[in-house]
Amino acid sequence: MLISRGKQRLLMLLTYAVLLGFAVYCLFPFLWMLATSLKPDEEIRTINPTFWIESPTFKHFDNVLHGSKFMTFFKNSVFIALVTTAASLLISIFAGYALSRFVRFRGVKLFSIAMLLSQMIPGVLLLIPLYLVMKNLSLINSYMSLILAYTTFTVPLCTFMMKGFFDSIPYEMEESAEIDGCTRVGIIFRILMPVSLPSLVATSLFAFLNAWNEFMFGFVFINDESHRTLTPGISLFKGLYQTDWGSMMAASVMSVLPVVILFVFLQKFLVGGMTAGAVKG
Numbered sequence: 001m002l003i004s005r006g007k008q009r010l011l012m013l014l015t016y017a018v019l020l021g022f023a024v025y026c027l028f029p030f031l032w033m034l035a036t037s038l039k040p041d042e043e044i045r046t047i048n049p050t051f052w053i054e055s056p057t058f059k060h061f062d063n064v065l066h067g068s069k070f071m072t073f074f075k076n077s078v079f080i081a082l083v084t085t086a087a088s089l090l091i092s093i094f095a096g097y098a099l100s101r102f103v104r105f106r107g108v109k110l111f112s113i114a115m116l117l118s119q120m121i122p123g124v125l126l127l128i129p130l131y132l133v134m135k136n137l138s139l140i141n142s143y144m145s146l147i148l149a150y151t152t153f154t155v156p157l158c159t160f161m162m163k164g165f166f167d168s169i170p171y172e173m174e175e176s177a178e179i180d181g182c183t184r185v186g187i188i189f190r191i192l193m194p195v196s197l198p199s200l201v202a203t204s205l206f207a208f209l210n211a212w213n214e215f216m217f218g219f220v221f222i223n224d225e226s227h228r229t230l231t232p233g234i235s236l237f238k239g240l241y242q243t244d245w246g247s248m249m250a251a252s253v254m255s256v257l258p259v260v261i262l263f264v265f266l267q268k269f270l271v272g273g274m275t276a277g278a279v280k281g
Contacts, residue, residue: 030256037061037250044245060246061254069225070251073233077255080143080229081211084150088158088207089200095155096162097188101171115156123153127220134221141224149221150211158203165199166192201266209259230255 031051036044038056043049064070102108130149131140139145169192177187193200212230219232234255237248 030253033249033252033256037246037253039246041246060244060250063244063247064251064254068233068236068247068251069228070230070233070254072226073228073230074255076143076227077212077230078258080146080150081208083143083147084154084211085204085207087147087151088154089204091151091155092158092162092203093188093193095159097166097192099159099163100166101174115159119156123216127216130217131220139221141222141227143227145221146211146214146218146229149217150214154207154210158207161203161206162196162199165196169195205262205266208262212259 035051035053037060038058039053040055040057040059043054099108099112134140134145134148139148173191174187177191182190214229215231215235218229219235222228222232225233234248234251237244237251
C-alpha cells in the first residue's frame with residue numbers, strides 16, 4: 001500500500017517524537033543527578049525543587065574527592081571489574097565454543113540447561129550460603145570474594161552470548177584450519193577470536209557493568225574501607241539522621257562517567273556484538 005508524502009512525514013515526526021520522549025525519560029535521572037550535584041545545600045533542600053541552579057558550586061565534588069575515600073572505592077571497583085571481566089571472558093569463550101561445537105553430546109546439553117536454570121535463581125537467595133562459603137575460606141574483606149561471586153553470576157550469560165556468535169561462524173573455516181595443522185586452541189585464538197571482536201566487546205561490557213554496578217555482595221562481603229567498592233561506598237554519604245545529597249549525587253555522577261565513556265567509544269561494537277548470531281544463512 002502506497003503512503004503519501006504527507007503521511008510519511010507525519011509518521012516520521014511521530015516516530016521521532018516517541019523516541020525523543022523515551023530519550024528524555026531515560027536521561028532525566030542522570031540530568032537531575034547532575035543538577036543536584038552542582039546545587040548548594042540550600043537549593044537542594046528547598047520545597048520547590050527545579051533544574052535551575054541559581055548559585056552553581058563544585059563544593060560537593062571537592063568534598064567527594066578530598067573529604068572521603070571515593071578514589072579508593074573507585075580504584076577497587078576498577079580492579080575488581082577488570083579482573084572479573086577477564087576471568088568471565090576467558091571462561092565463556094571456551095564454554096561457548098563447547099556448547100556451540102559439541103552440541104551432539106548429551107552432557108553438553110545438560111550443562112547448558114543447568115547454566116540456564118542458574119540464571120533463574122535470585123542472587124539474594126544465595127547471599128547467605130555464599131557468605132558462609134567465603135567465611136570458611138577466609139575470603140571475607142578481600143577482593144577475591146567479590147571476584148568469585150561476580151564471575152559466578154556473570155559466566156552463564158556471557159557463555160550464551162559467545163555461543164550465539166560461534167553458531168553464526170561456518171564450521172568450514174575450522175575444517176580448513178585443521179587441514180593446515182592448526183590445533184583446537186589455535187582455531188579459537190587464531191581463527192575465531194579475530195572475527196569475533198564485536199561479540200567480545202559486548203560480552204566484556206556486560207561482565208564489566210555487572211561487576212561495576214553490583215551492590216549487595218559488595219555491601220555484605222566487604223566491611224573494610226580499604227577494600228570497599230564504589231556502589232556501597234556511595235551509600236556511606238547517607239547518615240543515620242541526615243543525608244548529604246549533594247555529595248552523594250556528585251559521587252554518583254563521577255561513578256557513571258566511566259561507563260558513559262565506554263559506551264560512547266564502543267557503541268558500534270556493542271550493537272554488532274548484541275546482534276551477532278541473531279540471523280543465520
